[in-house]
Amino acid sequence: MNQQKSSLLSRLIRWSYDVFLSFRGEDVRKTFVDHLYVALQQKGIHTFKDDEKLERGKSISPVLVRAIEESCIALIIFSKNYVNSTWCLEELTKIMECNKQKGQIVLPVFYDVDPSTVRKQKLSYEEAFGNHEDNFKVQKWRAALEEAANLCGWDLPNNANA
DSSP states (O other): OOHHHHHHHHHHSOOSEEEEEEEOHHHHIIIIIHHHHHHHHHTTOOEEOOOTTSOOOSSOOHHHHHHHHTEEEEEEEEOTTGGGOHHHHHHHHHHHHHHHHHOOEEEEEEESSOHHHHHHTOTHHHHHHHHHTTSTTHHHHHHHHHHHHTSOOEEEOSSTTO
8 A cells, every 4th residue: 555545544544542552561561661651641642552451362352453453553662572472473463464454554663672683583583483483373473573673663772871
């Protein structure tokens, strides 16, 4: 979908959320995401952040699928262990699908992980995919990850001087 059609489609859709946050909870929930969520809420930006009480299973919850589909912007916080979670990879795949089909804006944040590590799926990302190789969805996840990592985003090192 070209940029002009995507922008027009995005304006025509009624969104339930301004922003959907995709993140690996154990990596960034308490150190980054909770603060980001509060800041977005204070600015009046209606944001979906998963609740730890959501029922967890092997496949992505229908509540999360609906929240992704009904969000104007998806903010993906890539962290060192993001791809260890099949849940995160399923969210990512759905986000990239919505980007193509609905014109959803996708903004990657590289939190304490180099963008090239994500893009090229090296180091901890390569290791994590080694653990997923028996899953039939690996190629789809790899493609979604590469596509998202190629988007212009923010590189945030996890240190006090950043």
